[in-house]
Amino acid sequence: MESFRFCFLMLTIAILASPALSDLVLSKVDRRIYLTSHIVRISSTVKVENAGPEKESKVLLAFPEQQAKNMAYLMATPHEGKGKVKNPVVALPVEAANPKDMPAALTFYSVSLPKGLAEGDSFTFDVLAVFTHALRPIPEQITQADIQLVLYQDSAHYLSPYAVKVQSLSVKLPDSRIESYTKLENTKIHGSEIKYGPYENLPSFSYSPIAVHFESNLPFSVAQELVREIEISHWGNVQVTEHYKLIHGGAQSKGEFSRLDFLARPNVRGASAFRYLVANLPPRAHSVYYRDEIGNISTSHLRGDSKKTELLIEPRYPMFGGWRTAFTIGYGLPLQDFLYESDGKRFLNITFSSPMVELVIDALIVKVVLPEGSSDISVAAPFPVEQWQETKISHLDIDGRPVVVLKKTNVVPEHNQFFQVYYHFSQLSMLREPLMLISGFLFFFVACIVYMHADISISKSSASYLAKQQWEEVQAVIQQVQNIISRCLTTHDNLEASLHDLSRTGNIQACKAARKAADGLLKELSKELKPLLTFLQSSPSAAQVFPKVEELVAKERELQEKVMVKHSTVVDGYEKKLGARDIENRVALQQQKLTALRQEVDDLLELIDEI
Amino acid sequence: MAPPAKAITSPVPDAWYPTLAVFMLAIGLVLTASFFIYEATSSKRNRSLAKELTTGGVASVFLGFGSLFLLLSAGVYV
Numbered sequence: 001m002e003s004f005r006f007c008f009l010m011l012t013i014a015i016l017a018s019p020a021l022s023d024l025v026l027s028k029v030d031r032r033i034y035l036t037s038h039i040v041r042i043s044s045t046v047k048v049e050n051a052g053p054e055k056e057s058k059v060l061l062a063f064p065e066q067q068a069k070n071m072a073y074l075m076a077t078p079h080e081g082k083g084k085v086k087n088p089v090v091a092l093p094v095e096a097a098n099p100k101d102m103p104a105a106l107t108f109y110s111v112s113l114p115k116g117l118a119e120g121d122s123f124t125f126d127v128l129a130v131f132t133h134a135l136r137p138i139p140e141q142i143t144q145a146d147i148q149l150v151l152y153q154d155s156a157h158y159l160s161p162y163a164v165k166v167q168s169l170s171v172k173l174p175d176s177r178i179e180s181y182t183k184l185e186n187t188k189i190h191g192s193e194i195k196y197g198p199y200e201n202l203p204s205f206s207y208s209p210i211a212v213h214f215e216s217n218l219p220f221s222v223a224q225e226l227v228r229e230i231e232i233s234h235w236g237n238v239q240v241t242e243h244y245k246l247i248h249g250g251a252q253s254k255g256e257f258s259r260l261d262f263l264a265r266p267n268v269r270g271a272s273a274f275r276y277l278v279a280n281l282p283p284r285a286h287s288v289y290y291r292d293e294i295g296n297i298s299t300s301h302l303r304g305d306s307k308k309t310e311l312l313i314e315p316r317y318p319m320f321g322g323w324r325t326a327f328t329i330g331y332g333l334p335l336q337d338f339l340y341e342s343d344g345k346r347f348l349n350i351t352f353s354s355p356m357v358e359l360v361i362d363a364l365i366v367k368v369v370l371p372e373g374s375s376d377i378s379v380a381a382p383f384p385v386e387q388w389q390e391t392k393i394s395h396l397d398i399d400g401r402p403v404v405v406l407k408k409t410n411v412v413p414e415h416n417q418f419f420q421v422y423y424h425f426s427q428l429s430m431l432r433e434p435l436m437l438i439s440g441f442l443f444f445f446v447a448c449i450v451y452m453h454a455d456i457s458i459s460k461s462s463a464s465y466l467a468k469q470q471w472e473e474v475q476a477v478i479q480q481v482q483n484i485i486s487r488c489l490t491t492h493d494n495l496e497a498s499l500h501d502l503s504r505t506g507n508i509q510a511c512k513a514a515r516k517a518a519d520g521l522l523k524e525l526s527k528e529l530k531p532l533l534t535f536l537q538s539s540p541s542a543a544q545v546f547p548k549v550e551e552l553v554a555k556e557r558e559l560q561e562k563v564m565v566k567h568s569t570v571v572d573g574y575e576k577k578l579g580a581r582d583i584e585n586r587v588a589l590q591q592q593k594l595t596a597l598r599q600e601v602d603d604l605l606e607l608i609d610e611i
Numbered sequence: 612m613a614p615p616a617k618a619i620t621s622p623v624p625d626a627w628y629p630t631l632a633v634f635m636l637a638i639g640l641v642l643t644a645s646f647f648i649y650e651a652t653s654s655k656r657n658r659s660l661a662k663e664l665t666t667g668g669v670a671s672v673f674l675g676f677g678s679l680f681l682l683l684s685a686g687v688y689v
Contacts, residue, residue: 233688236621287686332686334625340616347616395682395689430622433689438675441639445646445667449660452650476656 023052024059027122029158029167035212036174037358038220038249039072039412040131040152045079047124048162050117057116060097060161061109061127062205067154068107070131072360072410076111079124092125102161103205130412132360133222137251138213142321144258148251148272149179150216156184156196156208163204168197173214182210219274220250220321223361226354231369231394234430238338241330242354246319248274249360253320262318273318279355281309285331292316292327311355345376345422352381352406353416361411368404368421372397373429377404381419396433470541477532477542478608481549484525484532485556485605489598491518491525492563499570508574515567522560529553545611552604559597566590628684632677639673646670 028047033040050056063071076092097110113123135150142148158167171194181187181194188195194212227243250272261269281288283306290300290313299314315325338350348368354361369392370377379387386407391400404421457465498514501507536542536549566587573583623631646666649658682689 231688234619234621235623235683235688236625237688239688332688336618336620339619341619342616346619395687427622434675434679437678438671441671441674442668445663445671448647448650449663449667452658453655453660472655475654479654479657 023050023054024056024117024162025049025051026158026160026162026164027166028124029160029164031158031167031169033152033154033169033171035135035152035214035216036172036218038135038216038218038222039358039360040134042127042129042131042154044127044129044158045124046127047079047122048113048117049122050119053119055116055118057113058097058110059113059125060099061094061111062106062159062161063109063129064155064159065105065107067131067134070134070410071129072132072412073128073130073414074109075128075414077126077128078114079126099161106159108161128414130414132410132412133249135216137321139251141252141254142272143255144253144261144320145269146251146272147177147215148217148321149213150250151211151213153209153211156182156210157199157202157206159205159207161204164202164206165200167199167202168195170195171212173212173216174218175215177215179213179215181212181214184208184210216250217271219277219319219358220248221274221277221319221356221359222247222249223354223356223359223364224324225363225365226361227365227367228354229367229369230348230350232335232339232348232371234335234339234371234425236335238333238335238348238350239330240333241328243326243328244354245324245326246277246315247324248319248321250321252322257320266318270318270320273320275318276312276314277359278357279311279313279329280357281311281331281355282333282337282351283308284334284337285309286334287332288329289331290327290329292325297327344424346425347420347422349418349420351416352408352419353411353413355416358413362409364408364411366406366408367392368406369394370402370404370421370423371425371429372399372401372432374402374423374425376422376424377402378422379404379406379419380422381406382417383408383415396436398432398436467541470539474536474539474542474545477535477539478545478549481529481532481536481553482605482608484529485552485601488522488525488556488560489601491521492559494518495563495567499567502570502574503580506574508571511571511574515564515571519564526557545608548604548608548611552601552608555597555601555604559594559601562590562594562597566594623680625683628680632680632684635673635677635680637677639670639677642666642670642673 025048026046027049028045030045032043034043046059048059061074061076074094076094077089078092080089092114093112094109095112097108099108102108111125111127113125117123135152138149138151139146152171156169158164158169173192173194176192178189178192178194181189184196186197186199196210223244223246225243225245229239229241229243231239231241233239253272258269262273266275281304283304285304288302288309288311290297290311297313297316299316301312303310309331311329311331313327313329315327317323317325319325339346339348341347352366353364367390368379377389379385388405390403390405392403393400402423406419408415459465495515495518498511502511533549533553536546542549569587569590570583573586646663649663649666679689
């Protein structure tokens with residue numbers, strides 16, 4: 001009924017607006033309506049001719065209001081004949097237009113031609129219009145066993161503000177099972193294709209409603225909301241996380257659902273349901289996951305080649321009409337495939353929309369999370385989008401990462417084009433995260449140092465506290481004593497080494513010099529030792545350990561003397577040019593004593609350490 | 612995209628992350644151990660603050676980078 005009224009309105013308009021808008025004439029229009037998916041695509045090849053004297057450079061396209069509100073995408077390209085090598089097509093600019101004296105029930109778009117048309121010139125171009133939610137399920141509610149029937153309405157005549165000389169229309173359906181279709185003159189049906197026309201010499205705004213009612217069990221997958229989060233890490237990863245809120249947009253399911261029937265004969269008892277979704281992820285995608293609020297969903301398959309990574313996911317249950325599901329998929333992409341630098345600016349070059357095949361997205365929100373420290377952010381998108389900025393606090397952040405949010409409604413796979421986010425980023429900002437970790441650890445070490453150095457006892461005058469203080473002092477002094485003794489022992493070793501050198505080179509002078517140096521050093525050390533010993537003697541807490549220390553010092557002194565004696569004996573021997581055997585005999589006894597003494601000193605050192 | 616755009620890669624190849632994490636954490640932990648051994652064995656009076664701070668500082672540099680590479684190799688891209 002509605003369409004009839006609309007038709008009547010159109011006819012009235014046609015009569016009123018009969019003086020033509022311009023002298024353009026469409027000499028040939030071929031329209032193909034693809035109903036093979038739940039996304040309706042109308043591809044038209046239009047040949048436009050200028051019949052008037054004035055030069056024309058714009059062509060108007062008209063869409064009825066009910067179609068225009070479902071339109072997701074419109075693109076015009078110059079027509080290329082069949083068989084030609086496909087050059088990268090440059091789209092013709094299309095913009096919304098509001099011409100005067102035109103019926104309000106129509107929405108107009110104007111296509112700018114590459115060059116103006118002079119009188120008699122013609123130009124052929126293709127128009128692709130994509131519509132969502134254009135198929136109406138009738139009946140609106142079906143049971144599990146029913147097949148899904150949908151209705152599509154359009155006009156058999158090309159609705160245009162210009163007169164059309166020759167036109168034809170073909171409607172491609174997914175299946176040859178057609179419930180009903182409008183029969184007009186010149187209507188033919190070939191399997192799953194219905195042909196209307198050719199019609200000749202129709203005036204402007206001619207309209208002839210048609211309706212096709214046919215079976216379509218294709219997945220009516222509609223994402224009511226999709227939030228894509230693209231997070232860049234300059235440490236080598238672009239992480240994409242996609243949160244889907246999916247609904248089956250076809251005929252509502254009524255009655256009960258039998259899992260048994262569904263499993264036994266899925267093609268009959270559940271023809272309208274869809275069981276899986278396919279996502280074509282970029283090549284080299286890694287760390288792919290698929291989960292929802294409960295956790296991981298195990299029914300997914302992933303396979304990849306050098307061109308793409310194919311992810312097949314099954315929802316937790318088969319999706320019948322009106323059923324909803326929400327899930328998240330995520331994957332990591334290598335940085336070098338998507339992030340580039342030019343003119344000192346970095347930019348992300350990535351596809352805008354979802355990788356899912358044949359998915360309609362009612363509201364798409366793309367969030368690009370840039371690394372902390374990015375500035376001068378700008379976005380270049382191939383189509384108009386709503387955009388604003390946010391910040392997000394993530395791992396190891398101080399003031400949050402800048403986020404560019406892009407929002408677009410009514411998105412179809414045709415919108416899956418590359419867009420760019422430009423920003424400035426200094427390489428030094430990459431050091432923020434490691435510096436944070438380093439300062440964290442450093443803080444821990446500093447806290448340990450402070451704890452070890454701080455005096456945190458409450459009563460500073462108690463006996464035990466004082467005793468502890470004294471004992472610590474004694475400990476410190478003993479450590480110093482130990483240090484000095486060990487330095488003495490190294491000096492002894494040096495002397496021995498000089499003797500060894502002497503036996504090798506026979507250089508007596510060097511040996512004497514070494515002895516002189518050692519002598520001086522040892523004297524100095526014993527000077528240093530004196531005040532420490534007096535302190536230990538006077539301190540009451542050192543009463544226990546003092547005798548040992550004294551013994552140690554005495555033994556060391558003895559050792560020192562012995563070493564000196566041995567040294568002078570050997571040097572004397574060399575001066576008198578005695579044989580090596582002789583010298584060895586002379587010092588053999590001394591050597592034994594030395595070894596014994598050294599052993600005792602070492603034992604004492606260990607003993608004191610234990611106290 | 613008219614001017615030649617240069618692809619940006621990470622400063623350290625991804626494949627090195629696990630190795631770097633293991634080695635830097637090992638060195639860092641050894642230094643931490645030596646720091647605590649020093650804290651526990653030297654007496655309060657003749658402990659040198661400079662030595663403590665250098666050991667702690669170097670250990671925290673190694674532990675910091677080590678834990679960063681550990682996070683990266685585990686897939687937490689910071």
